[in-house]
Amino acid sequence: MRNPTILILDQSDELADQVSDVIDDLRPRPRIVACQRIETVCDVLSEDGPFDVMVAGPSLGDQAGLARLRLIHDELPAMAMVLAFDHRPDAHLRDLVRVGALDLLQLPVHDKEVLECLQRAVETARRLEPPVPVVVPSSAVAAAPSAVPARALGKVLTVASATGGCGKTFLATNLAYFLARHSGGRVCVIDLDLQFGEVSTALRLKPRFTIYDALQREDNDEADLARHFPEYLVAHSTGVHVLAAPKDPSEADRINPPDVTRIIEAARQHFDHVVVDTPSALTEIVLAAFEGSERLFVMATLDLPSVRNLGVFLTTLEKLKVPTDDVRLILNKAESDVGIEIAQVEKLFPQGFEAVLPYAKEVSRSINLGMPVLAASPNAEVSRAMVPSLAALLPEGHLARVVPPAPVTSPGFLARLFHRPQSRTSSPTRKAEQP
Ligand SMILES: Nc1ncnc2c1ncn2[C@@H]1O[C@H](COP(=O)(O)OP(=O)(O)O)[C@@H](O)[C@H]1O
Ligand SMILES: [Mg+2]
Structure with a gap:
């Protein structure tokens, strides 16, 4: 069983200290993250989560605090909420129910009571857990056993x-989200657009490490890289993990095709699906990714240069003897009245298009929210057009479970409400020792 994670949200560190002291008696021992600045809570939720339990302290005990807690609860209903207040909040019982409060602790409180409360909260959170397994955050994996289990x-x-x-x-990003949600497996995205990678931007993630850091490890043999691979990832609130592209484009030049193969092999040891995003070119780096790929999606948009270059791309693959059986073509941003018809393009590619996706304003909206469009706008035409080609990738028996998912609100939504500051560098967010 994975270690539970508990977030303590309060301006003072007293509550976090008390919780840190008592959790030694819980098995498995929870990982504690303390957040003392409410404005940074959405960053903490998306970067250090998912959390099983959140304990909100007295500084959240006023109307504004409860309103914020309610927003958090609306967005993350599976996270068990415990309120630890030193006075009865000046609020109706109804407001407390709306916050999703599972338990109330009246401060000061005995350690034993805190322990029992957390135990119950963790158990409840486990029962509320969504069907897709919540992936252990990379920081927790860092404390995992030293060998990668077979x-x-x-x-x-x-x-x-x-x-x-x-x-x-x-x-x-949508493919990764779809697989994480419907396959029941663990999914990561590797951003191989080494110079201008945008996976973390599209998901509004702030990676601490990148592919470059992973490859810079000193004793960088295969087993070591595989063992430590999860430490270099950043987790999205949907459970998808991302290995970001280098922060500085100059670092990209120092990564070579064998490095790419090693990284992909390391990822395969931890994740059921490894989605690789690439730059718009047929470089040696991209070819190294193709080599280990079970499926290759090649995209084009509905304009002449893109369609023409799709032809050149496929011919080059053939010349390079890259097997093309597993290649699937996707036509994106398809609009009518742009002087070129979809039917004309389809005639040029006898293998056909696996999907034709319309141009949709929901895509820009989803990027601004930091969410895949399948999560933010599951009923949009573009989402519906995407699903059949992705559903074909699911293991047998999972197809029936593909139902339109409920819209997910992004952490960006919370961020706006919580007046997120520009930088987290001054955040006094404090992490207790790993279990
Ligand atoms: N179907 C679509 N409808 C509208 N905008 C789209 C669609 N697909 C992609 N976009 C937008 O087009 C831009 C380029 O997409 P991106 O995924 O970054 O392309 P690439 O990675 O191939 O360079 C992004 O701003 C993205 O939001
Ligand atoms: Mg890109």
């Missing part, structure tokens, strides 16, 4: 295109 290697799916702006990052 398991079936994950499948690699790569998204590529000849021209830029075709929607590779858009498809890669």
Whole structure:
């Protein structure tokens, strides 16, 4: 069983200290994250989560605090909420119910009572857990046993295109979200657009480490890289993990094709699906990704240069003897009245298009929210057009479970309400020792 995670939200550190002291008696020992600045809570929720339990302290005991807690509860209903207040909040019982409060602790409180309360909260959270397994945050994995347990290697799916702006990052992030939600497996995205990668931007993540850092490890043999791979990832609130592209484009030049193979192999040891996003080119780096891929999505948009270059791209693959059986074509941003018809393009590619996706304003909206469009606007035409091609990737028996998902609100939504500051560097967020 994975270690539970508990977030303590309060301006003072007293509550976090008391919880840290008592959790030694809980098994498995929970991981504690303390957040003392309410404005940074959405960052903490998305970067250090998912959390099983949140304990809100006295500084959240006024109307404004309860309103904030209610927003958090609306967004993360599976997280058990405990209120630890030193006075009865000046609020109706109804407000406390709306916050989703599972338990109330009247401060000061005995350690034993805190312990029992947390035990119950963790158990309740486990029962509320969504069907998709919540992935252990990378920071928790860092404390995992030193060997990678033997398991079936994950499948690699790569998204590529000849021209830029075709929607590779858009498809890669949606593909990853779809698999995480419906396959029941663990999913990560590797951003191989080494110079201008945008996976973390599209998901509004702030990665601490990148692929470059992972490859910089000193004793960088295969086993060591595989063992420590999860430490270099950043987790999205949907459970998708991301290995970000280098922060500085100059670092990209120092990464070579064998590095890419090693990174992908390390990822396969931890994740059931490894989605690879690539730059708009057929470089050696991209070819290294193709080599280990089970499926290759090649994208084009509905304009002449893109369609023409799709042809060149496919011919080049053939010349390079890259097997094309597993290649699937996706036509994106398809609009009528742009002087080129979908039917004309389809005639040029006898293998056909796996999906034709319309141009949709929901895509920009989803990017601004930091959410895949399948999560933010599941009923949009573009989402519906995408699902059949993605559903084909699910393991047998999972297809029936593909139902339109409920819209997910992004952490960005909370961020706006909570007046997120520009930088987290001054955040006094404090992490207790790993279990
Ligand atoms: N179907 C679509 N409808 C509207 N905008 C889209 C669609 N697909 C992608 N976009 C937008 O087009 C831009 C380029 O997409 P992106 O995924 O970054 O392309 P690539 O990774 O191939 O360069 C992004 O701003 C993205 O939001
Ligand atoms: Mg991209």
